[in-house]
Amino acid sequence: xxxxxxxxxxxxxxxxxxxxxxxxxxxxxxxxxxxxxxxxxxxxxxxxxxxxxxxxxxxxxxxxxxxxxxxxxxxxxxxxxxxxxxxxxxxxxxx
Amino acid sequence: xxxxxxxxxxxxxxxxxxxxxxxxxxxxxxxxxxxxxxxxxxxxxxxxxxxxxxxxxxxxxxxxxxxxxxxxxxxxxxxxxxxxxxxxxxxxxxxxxxxxxxxxxxxxxxxxxxxxxxxxxxxxxxxxxxxxxxxxxxxxxxxxxxxxxxxxxxxxxxxxxxxxxxxxxxxxxxxxxxxxxxxxxxxxxxxxxxxxxxxxxxxxxxxxxxxxxxxxxxxxxxxxxxxxxxxxxxxxxxxxxxxxxxxxxxxxxxxxxxxxxxxxxxxxxxxxxxxxxxxxxxxxxxxxxxxxxxxxxxxxxxxxxxxxxxxxxxxxxxxxxxxxxxxxxxxxxxxxxxx
Numbered sequence: 423x424x425x426x427x428x429x430x431x432x433x434x435x436x437x438x439x440x441x442x443x444x445x446x447x448x449x450x451x452x453x454x455x456x457x458x459x460x461x462x463x464x465x466x467x468x469x470x471x472x473x474x475x476x477x478x479x480x481x482x483x484x485x486x487x488x489x490x491x492x493x494x495x496x497x498x499x500x501x502x503x504x505x506x507x508x509x510x511x512x513x514x515x516x517x
Numbered sequence: 518x519x520x521x522x523x524x525x526x527x528x529x530x531x532x533x534x535x536x537x538x539x540x541x542x543x544x545x546x547x548x549x550x551x552x553x554x555x556x557x558x559x560x561x562x563x564x565x566x567x568x569x570x571x572x573x574x575x576x577x578x579x580x581x582x583x584x585x586x587x588x589x590x591x592x593x594x595x596x597x598x599x600x601x602x603x604x605x606x607x608x609x610x611x612x613x614x615x616x617x618x619x620x621x622x623x624x625x626x627x628x629x630x631x632x633x634x635x636x637x638x639x640x641x642x643x644x645x646x647x648x649x650x651x652x653x654x655x656x657x658x659x660x661x662x663x664x665x666x667x668x669x670x671x672x673x674x675x676x677x678x679x680x681x682x683x684x685x686x687x688x689x690x691x692x693x694x695x696x697x698x699x700x701x702x703x704x705x706x707x708x709x710x711x712x713x714x715x716x717x718x719x720x721x722x723x724x725x726x727x728x729x730x731x732x733x734x735x736x737x738x739x740x741x742x743x744x745x746x747x748x749x750x751x752x753x754x755x756x757x758x759x760x761x762x763x764x765x766x767x768x769x770x771x772x773x774x775x776x777x778x779x780x781x782x783x784x785x786x787x788x789x790x791x792x793x794x795x796x797x798x799x800x801x802x803x804x805x806x807x808x809x810x811x812x813x814x815x816x817x818x819x820x821x822x823x824x825x826x827x828x829x830x831x832x833x834x835x836x837x838x839x840x841x842x843x844x845x846x847x848x849x850x851x852x853x854x855x856x
Contacts, residue, residue, distance in 0.1 A: 482541075495669055496666075497543075516671065
């Protein structure tokens, strides 16, 4: 599931700008962060899934993860490198 | 047995989906696909290309009616194109082997080859050749782990959809299509009605297709679809024999009534014509009547509204069209009847 990233409550309280979202959300750790921090009402203001997801963007076509998850479609062939883990999950579910 | 199976198979289709590397799937560049169209035409004589915004409405409707182009492509007036194998676009609906490459649909390139009868390998060979022609001059998006990269990740793999249109009246009349559909799910094969929704299809026409998967290559998919089609055909033939054994008078009566209507009607709608043609085709399958091979299958297509209109401008008005349809059917049946 990936490793969770420890973040102090002070940084959490600052909102998405409190730390570098890209560092938390990049790589296989992204979904583990979501699972670690959502659920508790004290974290909702900080962790906005949409803001974190938008940080993953295909630099070739501008397609972001929110657009992918809402449409189920890729923006270009390069998106498969950018959203590699999400695609692998879809393939596992297809079997 | 081979002859019996072939009488149930109307047509075969192979579609290959390909995308250009790094080009956005929904590109709005006006000449995005011009060079691909040129590549196909240079490599294949007697192919021509037409931009969607220059396609005559009636021709577009006929191509749509025969499942050669999609609504999605028709809505792409920016850079949508088709490349067809024929000297005139409207002639493609009348060819025995219909080739239509859609450019600018959900995927950049969708190569479609349709042949009358049962011939998956031949359709695949033609489609593959066009794909190879394009690959020689354009970089096609592909990864070893994901196969051909498509707009929808659910279509990853070979990018191939192999389909067979089958005539399954007995399975339909005995409400077994949904049973077959459930059994095919585990094989990643789907069955759906060609005309209409749900488990019953007007004209008892059904399309059997593979679903996308990464585990099988093209050859394995073709083999699996071949095998499934043969199994379904055997089941259908057995059921037809049972139906005839149980209710011979009712079946013969329905077939002959349909023959009477189709040979003598002054006007007939496409829905009614399809219903009676289906009975006639069942009669042909079980030997009550006999027609030249392919004659009835052809009729299912040429009597559709838009297809009739491309052959005669006057058919755009429904009364004229229904009269033309009735005349066309009775002429074909008179000429092609053998028993």
